[in-house]
Amino acid sequence: MTETHSDRGELADSESRPRRIGVVEDHESVVIGLEAMLSGHPNLTIAASAPTVPDLLGSGQQLDLVILDLRLADGSSPKSNVEQLRDAGLEALVFTSAEDPYLVRLAAKAGVLGVLRKSEPTATVxxxxxxxxNGEQVVTTEWAAAIDGDPGLHDVGLSPRQRDVLALYASGEKAARVASLTGLAPHTVNDYLARIRAKYAEAGRPARTKTDLYKRAVEDGWLPVPKRDNHG
Structure with a gap:
């Protein structure tokens, strides 16, 4: 098909117009900060913001990218939020304090363009x-760590089934209950737990007690970081 003058003009307009950014963030100060950062950048503009993904999608705004916070007041899952955005044809860049490796891992593995810390310098942001x-992958240490695991921690190579057993047991379930939930025999669960402990010991990350196993599961992103008690 021959490209017409009109086609070329529309393409040029598309490439030259400012990229319209949506922000999913329930702290107004963060949105204001992003607007200030981009105020001097002619190619980028904050076109819409909302406290939840459904609210942003319901705004009807035409967007080129969504900046997504991980921990939102509605308690939504990062994985679900990323999937909703991608179903709507929108890519996401995570903008987070990155204090919770579990949430970062969920978002990274759902297919975001990158994970960016809120503490990064303005120029980096x-x-x-x-x-x-512009649809490019943003490779950062946080993004890579979320995909590959914390580079400061030696990977213990747990199988998917072993991770399931670890997550259930370390979160407080008894071995018999883990067996019931997974469909494994009780002796198989105990065997898995022994192997998990052995793997952590070999990696120089001993997990002799149930509390130790819980810590290892949080470190590796198999369980969420416990929420802080704001009243304590």
């Missing part, structure tokens, strides 16, 4: 948003 708005 702008460059990352600019790249993501």
């Amino acid at each position: 702008i460059a990352a948003i600019d790249a993501a708005a």
Whole structure:
């Protein structure tokens, strides 16, 4: 098909227009901060913001990228939020304090363009948003760590079944209950737990007690970081 002058003009307009950014964030100060950061960047503009993904999608705004916080007041899952955005044809860049490796891992494995810390310098944030708005992957330490595991921790190579057993047992379930939930025989669960402990010991990360196993599961992102008690 021959490209017409009109086609070329529409393409040029698309490439030259500012990229329209949506923000899913329930702290207004963060949105204001992003607006201030991008105020001097002619190619980027915050076009909409909302406290939840459904609210942003319901705004009807045409967007090129969504900046997504992980821990939202509605308690939504990062995986679900990313999937909703992708179903709507939108890519996401995670903008987070990154204090919870479990949430970061959920978002990273759901297929975001990158994971960016809120503590990064302004120039780094702008460059990352600019790249993501153009559909480019934003490779950061947080993003890589979420995919591959914390590089500071030696991977113990648990199988998917062993991870299931670890997550259930370390979260407080008794071995008999883990057996019931997984469909495994009780002696198989105990054998798995022994192997899990052995693997952590071999990696230099001993897990002799149930509390130790809980700590290892949190470190590796198999269980969420416990929420802080704001009243304590």
